[in-house]
Amino acid sequence: MERRDEAELARLMRAAISGDERAYGDFLQQAACLVRGLARRKIVRGGIDPEDIVQETLLAIHLKRHTWRQDAPIMPWLYAIAKYKLIDAFRHRGRRAEIEIVEIAETYAGPTSETVSDQEIRHALATLAPGQRSVVTAISVNGRSIGETAKWLGMSETAVRVALHRGLAAITERFGQKQNGYK
């Protein structure tokens, strides 16, 4: 089963890299299933929605697909990305818990140093519609959960999800175009 998955996934990804949109869709679909299984096994405590991990991982796979060597096995690559995103989510959850306990909301939100990535993030966020921007900022930058953000902005959870993924997709699109422009 594993070996068949491996060969099939590698084939789909190779086709995707050479521009086959359907193969790419199939690849992402299968990857989503694998990651969903992993996330459900690993998330034993609450606070993280496994589906968030699935979506984060898919987005990372998309943005970092140039890091897969076409002659390398694809499953270890895929799982390494999923685990990285899982650990990231655990860390965020830990940080959220910490802040709640210590109650240092104000000092924590103080100005951080000017870094290239901060600037890039601000730049990317500036291109979004205001609604999407507050959602993406709350979740991806400040590490709030979907539920918290929904309560904070007075939106439904579904609406937050839609705004988040529209926002991220818009950033992805700009990011891709920018990279293309460098060629």
Next chain:
Amino acid sequence: MDTSELIKTLASHSQRPARPLSTVWLMAVGISISVAALVFFNVLGLRPDIAAAVETPRFLFKFLVSITLAASAYSCVRVLSQPGENWRNAILCLAAAPALISLAVVVELFTLPSDTWSATLIGTNSIVCLTYIPLIGIGPLAIFLWTLQYGAPTRPALAGAVAGLLAGGIAATFYAAQCTDDSPLFVATWYTIAITILAILGAVGASRFARW
């Protein structure tokens, strides 16, 4: 948006795969060496007695160590920037340069009379070494951190430290052509400290900039 919609969105952007990471690494190393050379020849330049120096084993040995360090760090950092690769094995080859220099130190201690050890170790260029290796290496390090960010290091801090070793190996190779302290005792002390500075900068830099 549910996952299947996200997949649809992503799949519709399938047509522009970015430049492969392996190509980008080669470019990064090429540019870094040029940057290091530019800084080196503008601020330091070769030592005046270079023609005589190339005939001494101690002088040549400095290059053997620094190039070994750069080569092993290069192969290691490439592995660390790709998810799913076996970096635990790759990291073992980083022991090559320390092993070489340790061996040379032992040989040197047997060769030199013990009352000259401390003077040889302190040398005359320690401050120059601690200044210029980081200075030559900082440009390459910035390029390597950018490359790590372009890749996908699942251990950003570790990858950054190895990127610092790579920058340090390149910088030390240039610096060695200027420095007149050729003893392994000097190299093992001051080069190591200078390169460690770059490795620490790399680790700190990557844990901030190379997250993805």
